[in-house]
Amino acid sequence: MTQSDHNISPAVPLAVTIPIPAHWQQMARDKGFRLTRRGADRYQIMLKCDRCGREHRSKRNVLMDHVPLCPHCVKDRWREDAATAGLEWLRRDPDHHRHGFYRAGCGHTIRRQFGRVRQIARGEHALRCETCQRQREEAEACAAGWKLIGPAVDRGPNYRLYRHSCSHEQELARANMQSERISCGRCGVGWATAPxxxxxxxxxxxxxxxxxxxxxxxxxxxxxxxxxxxxxxxxxxxxxxxxxxxxxxxxxxxxxxxxxxxxxxxxxxxxxxxxxxxxxxxxxxxxxxxxxxxxxxxxxxxxxxxx
Known part of the structure; x- marks a missing residue:
């Protein structure tokens, strides 16, 4: 009479039962971790961080050939950098490992490199929300009788493409739009004849x-x-x-x-x-x-x- 399948004990991966070499343990301690156990296969190990006390899965060759990074500490640092920069860390960008998504003080979600956020936190770069920036530029154009279309196609980064109230589209320097020192190429008049x-x-x-x-x-x-x-x-x-x-x-x-x-x-x-x-x-x-x-x-x- 055969035993029912649900009474059979699950197989224990062979890698879990293999003893951990002492020099692996020492190498982990030298690099700020404690090797607690093997992982699901012979290439995986579990490391406990001396700094935060949390455990993560790593590759054996990472421990052997490099200094492992605790992913929990890394995320903590991202959160700390974000808070110092006036942001809230939300999540990593799944398509770009060096980028993350943050919530700015204005409430909008922005995407930045982790290194750039660290520079903002140190005061080396200014923080700018693209959504707020767009709204400011739209308001500037509206006050001058124009509508912001988007970036300039044929000019440099300081220029934008605008549409005048007469429907004429023109690339103008944003600084001139801010100061309203502009003239429409279709219906505008020069300073000499203008009021x-x-x-x-x-x-x-x-x-x-x-x-x-x-x-x-x-x-x-x-x-x-x-x-x-x-x-x-x-x-x-x-x-x-x-x-x-x-x-x-x-x-x-x-x-x-x-x-x-x-x-x-x-x-x-x-x-x-x-x-x-x-x-x-x-x-x-x-x-x-x-x-x-x-x-x-x-x-x-x-x-x-x-x-």
Whole structure:
């Protein structure tokens, strides 16, 4: 009478019963592990990490020829690097062993190399979410009357492909889109014939010195925030603007006003060396005591119907 199959004890792999050589044990200890047992076959071994106390399966030749890495410690390091970089480690990329997926502080999922996240944690690289970056660039384009299509095809990485409200598509530098210093190749007009503004701006430098600037621009707000100030520590404000029919006329009026100010108040002209590190401009900066004078000149122009 034969015994039922379910009463037969499962076969024990031969590799499990083979004794572990003493020099294997010593080699594991020298490399920060304890060899606890053999694996499912003669090529596999189980190593217990001295650092974290957790066990993992490894290959015998890895122990013999290399220094094994504890996968648990590696994942712990990925999580620690992510936390230091302001991220949450989610999982490895199954298709690329050097990459992982992370959740950024904004809530979006990003994919990065583990080494790059470690560099971000050390402050060697900045963290940028591609989704948020795309949204920022879309908002910049929308504010200027354009729509972001995608990366530029024929230009460098600082350019993007945009579609204007007239349906014309054009590759433009993102910096110009941010400052709105752009013109549509189909329906746009040049600065000389486009409407413009005369303006008076006040600046406060880090040394607490106040100064004013008289100038013209078709977009004074962009001129102030994207072109003139070198850093966020500088205080800047637009005090007054006067609309002018064309850029050419605004340029002519500005030159006439600067001439009058320089003749009447030569001592109020501030040397460029005193603001060169803070403002991206080479001249036409005055002491703050001329602020009322410049504002009065602009007010007078504002009542001139020919402007």
């Amino acid at each position: 413009s503004f005369l303006y008076c701006m006040r600046f406060g430098l880090p040394n607490a010195q106040q100064m004013v600037k008289l100038g013209y621009s078709n977009n004074p707000r962009s001129r102030l925030h994207h072109q003139l100030m070198c850093g966020p520590e500088i205080g800047g404000a637009i005090l007054r603007t006067v609309a002018v029919s064309t850029g050419r006329k605004a340029q002519s009026l500005e030159k006439r006003m600067h001439g009058a100010l320089k003749r009447a108040h030569p001592n109020a002209i501030i040397p460029p060396a005193r603001y060169r590190a803070h403002l991206r401009v080479k001249s036409e900066i005055y002491d703050a005591r001329l602020e009322p004078t410049i504002l009065a000149m602009l007010s007078q122009l504002g009542t001139d119907p020919s402007v």
